[in-house]
Amino acid sequence: MTAAHKHGAEAWVQRVRETTRFQATSGTRAPYKPLLLLWLVGRLANGHGTAATFLEAEDEVGRLLSSHRVAVTPPSAANPFVYLASDAELWSVCTAEGDDIRAMPQRVRENSKHLREHAIGRLAPRFAAALADHELRDRLVGELLRSEFPETLHESILAEVGLAQHVRLASAPRDPQFQRVVPMAYEFRCSFCDFSAIMLGEHVGLDAAHVRMHSKAGPSTIDNGILLCALHHRLFDRGALSLDEDRRILVSQQLSITDGRSNRSLLDLAGRRMRLPQSAYVPPAIEHIEWHHENLFKKPARALA
Ligand SMILES: [Zn+2]
Structure with missing residues (x-):
């Protein structure tokens, strides 16, 4: 890995860390955006490309959120699907006509029916290109898992998002x-x-x-x-x-x-x-x-x- 390459990898890790806020100082868990990202990385690894409609994501992502929920009621899949787009360098959500759904009024952008009919999410091209580097991808996946999930769950989450055959996790440092x-x-x-x-x-x-x-x-x-x-x-x-x-x-x-x-x-x-x-x-x-x-x-x- 060249120095520039290494710098690029570090910048992506930093960006994902900030967007998913997985180092919240309060120490509260926030697993929902990380689960969506892991699901998207899994789709990419399995040849489904960089775009996903809300219709495609809703059930599978909803199941993930529910199974790893923090509160008694998990959020709707609409929540991470729309708000991951807070960083356009990672993800965007538009209609087929190219209108930015995140810029729409809250009652529209969080409306599952509206999203089912219109929303298409896309990994940003530069981010998707960076994920083609498997070393970087595996590092990001490892960070997302370590930040939000106890280690005994990592293998089963990889299996749930279709990454078990693709990602090799570095073993966590032990004290x-x-x-x-x-x-x-x-x-x-x-x-x-x-x-x-x-x-x-x-x-x-x-x-x-x-x-x-x-x-x-x-x-x-x-x-x-x-x-x-x-x-x-x-x-x-x-x-x-x-x-x-x-x-x-x-x-x-x-x-x-x-x-x-x-x-x-x-x-x-x-x-x-x-x-x-x-x-x-x-x-x-x-x-x-x-x-x-x-x-x-x-x-x-x-x-x-
Ligand atoms: Zn026992």
Whole structure:
């Protein structure tokens, strides 16, 4: 990669970062524009070109927004489809006649029926050309994923947007101190279910997890850490499980368990206090737990105890 090329790549990453505002200082998650962008990059990689009508986007993007929603009600697909065009160097939305839909009154530009009939979105030509560089594309995809989604979700999101076969993600940097201290503090047991196992002298199936996402100002410190088995880590990151202010386990009402044999153990978790670390270490801070509950947990919640 030449210096000029590298500079160009950095400029695109910066531009996408600003437009999707994925470094919001408040640390609140904003996954909707990133999901639309990932979907568009997926279409491009699969040979569908740089344009998409709202009609083509509405169902698929709507499903993505709903599945990764932050609030109880996700926004309509119209929202990111129109407002990603706040940066015309990335995306524009026009009618077939070339009229800029973003410049129209709010009641028109956010009207799904109007958009279905008229809206065509296009990746800006320079941006689309930059995405033809797969190294740059993969870097942008990695940034979008890391900024808004816990790492355990990255592979499944790539599959959802048709990028699993195309994108190779660089592995995320890890904090070795965090990875060493959290398992010790929790005595190598899942703090939800007590799972603990050793194979060939090594503890297996346990992850030192962040309560508040690292990319959302979550520190790699013991008061933002929790040791979870691989299953409970995934469910925690997916928002199926969370904690309340007494550090009792919450199970999302959105989670329906489809095999009765696994039912019992998850029901047993609900309302149970998480296992705390050894007394020399502090448990997860309430402010980080609140962040998780606000930003990742799929509400409405219930404690089943
Ligand atoms: Zn567990």
